Amino acid sequence: MSTDDSFARNPSRGSAAGSPFVHLHVASGHSLQYGTSAPEVLVERAAELGMPLLALTDRDGLYGAVRFARACAGAGIRPVLGADLAVRPDGPQAPPATTPARGGRAVDAGLPRVTVLARGGRAGWGALCRLVSAAHGADLASAAAPAAELLAGRRRPAVTPELITRQLEDADALEGDLLVLLGPSSDVGRAITAGRPDLARALLRRWRERACGADLAVEVVHQLAPPGHPHSLPVAARMLGLAAEAGLPAVLTNAVRHARPEDAPVADILDAARRLVPLDRRHRDRANAEGHLKSAAEMALVAEEVVRAAGQSPTGTRRLLAATADLAAGLALDPYVHLGFGSVRMPEPAVLGIAPERATAELRARCEAGLVHRYGPAAGGPDARARLDDELALIRRLGYEAYFLTVAEVVDMVRGMGIRCAARGSGAGSLVNHLLGVSGVDPMRYGLLMERFLSERRTALPDIDLDVESARRTEVYQRLLDRFGAERTLCVSMQETYRARHAVRDVGAALGLPPEEIAAAAKAFPHIRARDVRAALRDLPELRSSRLDEGVFAVLFDLVEKLDGLPRHIALHPSGILLSDQRLRDLTPAEISAQGFPMSQFDKDDVEEIGLLKLDVLGVRMQSAMAYALTEIARTEQTEVDLDAVPHDDPATFELIRSTRTLGCFQIESPGQRELIGKFGPETFEDLIIDISLFRPGPVKSDMVTPFLNARQGWTKAEYPHPDLEPVLAETEGVVVFHEQVIKTIAVLTGCSAARADEARRALGSPGGQTAVGDWFTTEADRRGYPRAVVERAWEVLRAFASFGFCKAHAAAFALPTYQSAWLNPPPGRLPGRCPHP
Template sequence: MAKAAERIVEAAGMRRDAAHRLLEETRRTAAACLVDPEDHIGLGSVHFPEPRLVGAGRRSAERVLRSHCAAAMVLRGYDRDRVRWERLEDELRTIERLGFASYFLTVAQVVDDTRELGIRVAARGSGAGSFVNHLLGITHADPVANGLLMERFLSVRRAALPDIDIDVESARRLDVYRAIFERFGAERVATVSMPETYRVRHAVRDVGAALGMDPAEVDRLAKSFPHIRARDARAALAELPELRAVAAEQERFGKLWDLVEALDGLPRGIAMHPCGVLLSDAGLLARTPIVPTSGEGFPMSQFDKDDVEELGLLKLDVLGVRMQSAMAHAVAEIRRTTGRVVDIDDPGQVRPGDPATYDLIRSTETLGCFQIESPGQRDLLGRLQPTSFHDLVVDISLFRPGPVAADMVRPFIDARHGRKSARYPHPDLEDALRETHGVVVFHEQIIKIVSIMTGCERDLADEARRALSNPERQGRVRAWFHAEAEKRGYAPEVLARTWEIVEAFGSYGFCKAHAVAFAVPTYQSAWLKAHHPAAFYAGLLTHDPGMYPKRLLLADARRRGVPILPLDVNRSGAAYRIELTSGDSRGGPDKEDRHDRGSGDHIGVRLALSDVHGISEAETERIAAGQPYSSLQDLWLRAHPGRPVAERLAQVGALDAFGTSRRDLLLQIAELHRQQRGAARRDAEGQLPLAETGPAAPAGLPDLDADERLGAELGILGMDVSRHLMGDHRDFLEELGAIPAKRLRDASHGEVVLVAGAKAATQTPPIRSGRRVIFTTLDDGTGLVDCAFFDDSHAACAHTVFHSWLLLVRGVVQRRGPRSLSVVGSAVWNLAELAQLRKEGGLEAVAAELAGASPETAEAGSDSGRDSDSGRRIEMPTGYAMHPWADLQPAGDQAATGRKLWHASPGSAG
């Protein structure tokens, strides 16, 4: 810059003194613009909040951390355990050597502040392997008792900052953010930004708008696609059977597809990361640009999650978990209705090894339970039959791509049930593999194997494991492993077999610490379902944490004997509540949910006002605050519901307490609305108010019939409350010979069956073979039926599966255990269309329709149609093959009622 200024001076012929001043000013400006990455933005160093903010005022952070841990050893009763003292000392030495004491104190402070707010909090991830985290109250499970390794989380060989993720109640995540800002100050805290890039649906919408296309047409096209990359739009049209209707009109849209694919991956905007929070010292604002977020106005760094780690900033992931909110709501409802304080984190109350909890888990009736409710997980539970916390840890770890790719699931199940004896590559590895019957399941086992066979420390063994994910480093690791193991006398055949296991599983397995952290809320949620089912369902329905729609949870609650209490403006609140009911409840909940009550008393779930379609938060609050109401007019004058909301409340029976038919109520609402508009008009014109009469006397109109009531429930609440919607088809299905879900468990392997139900969930997760499989779960009111459609049936079946709600499926029963079965579908029909055909053409017409789609016809259709199996595969480094259209949220999102009544997973099941 200075040289450029000199040339300018020479060219301008300026006086010497003026030129000197200009040059000096230019040099100062250049010096001010010079950025030193280390000095100015702290690149290469770590920045934690000042120790005084986390209790280390007069003492060092290291001494404070040691003091906290020693006190916790006494409080937890570990002070006489030499093994735990040695483990603690090893971890503290590592933390002190790395200079991370302030980090642990900072995270512990955040967790303590969160608990002080009454918010549930638990850590997840590899941090569960740290005994220090356990003593600080950051993690629940004891890593020593569960065989977890600190080296998987932190060691002197790992250059990256430690990563502790904490789960909090999703409904109160922003409260935790505010507490962090309050504790550390806005000059030390910021949220992390996240770029939003174009995928196919957004690209179709924006390109369609730019081209001036009809908005309804654009909306239809966008919703037709699964959630895929924009660049794959035309490939999806060519290969996915469920898109054949759009593909048939592909040419009509001209350059739309060129422009859509050109937008792939380009930035569409920037948003606040869903969980990342930066914590630093008071110099944070000098090291990162900040903008306020929309809505809450939190300071947001313009650096993304990878940038902030390079800058040495502490990124704490505060994840909002809906299951934590659901469990908190359940516990609060128990306390509100019974006065009993249930602490599900207290092992004295939620006892490990509870028989009722494991009976529930083994039954596979685990809808709503954290991590174990998906069809694949329920299948695995049925085969594994857990009896202990360790079994839950293994179950969660096995249901991952790594163990599936390495074919570890089947050998483990066989060994667990004694069908095959445990086999170890070498007797030295028995201690490392005994807990999983000789089958490698956890990352920690890989670390132990490498350490045992090479004689290296565990931190180096973990570095070797991590290197396996890098193809360029795999060869060096293999050479090092063989060389070191040969020095220790291991035979070549042992090395070959062991390396095969290590290579296949080392970088794609699952961390046991992750599984232990997940297994804690898994067990807690199952315990709540087993002992307090009504409160459990109230929490689930309020916070919607799982993969199934609310209507399916209602059906599950009915099957477990929990009464479903209808919407009532005098009893319903903004959230789901539990209430004491009397009379027959078809089985009733467990004794803990009935304590101190008569044998005829049961606890039911009262529906929530917030589920009424279109109701605002303000309307919900006004209605709840004004309860009870003596009449419709009283509700109208004090709660001020809008006319559409009042009419919907009447249609679903929330106003039945006012003692007249629902049609009469609708008429009265119209009259109240007319009077209100007239009064407003007179007031605007300055007229004197007239005495208003109340709503007209009941006109004696006929009430809504059963079908109209069910239709109103589905359209307004998205749930079939008064009765299960499949009840209307029961006689028809008996005529067809369809097997109900509760009787399907008695069907034999290989039997051809007809099954039917309302679609509850659809996924296309990756499987070991690399084929694309559509999994769908049907609910027929008696239970669930899990169906699988393999690629040879997609041409005939995929469109109907994705775009219909009520399905009739012909398939073959596949059994893999006493509690594990599914139906492999070969043909599928829209049940609603078949029912209409039955009315118009009789049973003979339906029989002809079914005969026209025999398995042979379906196979022929696959050959002649556009098969979804394109032959392309995504080859993974371990040999795991994935279909290019697997692991996607399927197309479509609308039910026939206009409300989404099933779930479509954005990723793998579970």
């Protein structure tokens, strides 16, 4: 589906004539330490006010754009997307205002700012993404710039008029892909505020010389601020008059920072935290609480006041509102067409040296070779070949050949660098991944399911995680960027949000409390969400007697709770890498991380929403430790060890594991794990898989461990809801431990496919989904003739354990380095220099 159904049902909602007001300058909480409301909250408020369109124009980036567009699609509102960007001037400017700062210094109000909006054409969103990337020094043109210059863009992102002009130029269209709003914070608006209309006219002429007039509009803002404030009525009237004089359209905005008036104090806290100054009337940006999402009626009154102050006729009010609505109608974006919702993008086969029409054949050829390499001349027999045919057919139907070939290329490249690399996650359940060398775990032997990883009924994109040596992870990042190019590769970012301690520190500093009191109060709280501070004061014994919620701290905690969840900082995701086609930079803006890597401004959930495939490259210290051990073995014994070729049935290795002397062994060195393996006594690789799955919060919390150990040691008899389920549950003594067992149980009792069963398993995680699955499950099982008592017992097991189970493919992938690290640890009686190495 290319458009949201609600748009088709309400074709008149976006029309200019008679439509409600459209806000075109709105900051969300993703304007770091500036906006106070989440995008979803702004959309919810706009829906309450009956608005057909709404813009999101966060400062210095597009961090909240995907979440905003998703919320708009759910609310039947058409999204408009833009960014509030700083501009480095290139000519005479009005003198900037100054703001007092800590230590008696004076800090200017910063660079002039303009609001840049993407037009509704196909190229508008891409032009906006590239402009934002350029503001952060992360555009392709600056890829060869010195590192210091790139990091300067991270510290103070800004564009130049030339960069904006470059994006506005379009020889094939009457209008460019972007619309620039020159508001009270622009150089033109600052000149008006400073009482320099002559300078304002000169600056406006310079803007018009750079771009077609259709790409410019004058932004008028009136928030009942006192004279001299950029949002005052005199400034708004002069801006409106300047637009009329220059023949440019004027649009009315409210420069929104919060959804509702009561959120205004949070904006003051954020201003103080951003500037590192105590909260004071002289320091805050707002003059009152008027910068909220006002209704159409309220904005009509604002327009009337501005028109009257500008000395224009009453019809000017209608013209101003109509001009705003007309421009907004041409700016609306379709998330599916423009942002990539519902699509999938991956590197082109040509990047891998493969002709596009040969991708399917190339993948099959490599898998056929892998059959012989993994299973010998018999190639695994008919079962392995049938499984391979099924997986390849699924991959072909979904069009994911390039993805699997790309991941295989990455794994070969990493190992070619002499870096240990192992797959983790549900991808280990794919035979194709095993045959390509991506995963070292045999899914045929251990009963792993492709459907837990990929199926036609799974909406989530395939996700293959790779563990590499932590000491060399950044080398892998750089090699990926070099191999696939900056236009196809980006790291993923993550946003650090306000939690209790950070919120207490920032609010305390804004309120001017002594630093030692702030530090003591912040450290008193555990690492909890900011919204939970009062619950902690009530429930935690060490805080109940602290009397922290008295006096000024009562006000502090009110503000702390309101900061909950607001983004505070953006950083490099510890593992996510995007590998896409050459349109990557048209789908996501980029900036430079503190480590110097280009990263998307979107987080892991956002990039999946817009169809960008993410490869997780995780740095694992155990992989580094094993690599070091292998190096030392080669140095001291002159023996090269192929750890990946070590058989998985070495008795001495399992003797060490059963001894519980497993410090230095991956996943089984904690006190709790050593206790579990002592009671369990693993004897095979399959036992290791079960052990790793049992020692998880879910199985422990739901007491799955005790019945398993009782049956394992022969103290009780394994019980099965029905004999048909014994093959499914025999390996875990009748206890449901793995997601794969849930899938097989549902498939056996209902007769459905594994893909449909996995869909049901995923739905069990929510109360509503559990009810729907329960009705379907019992109906289908009854229809197949299973006794009602058996069906009810099986359903109780599924309902109790489905949300606590663990993915067996993930556990099997973890069991491999667990076994390898144990093999490298000599058990009692075996000297380090006497280890048998293949």
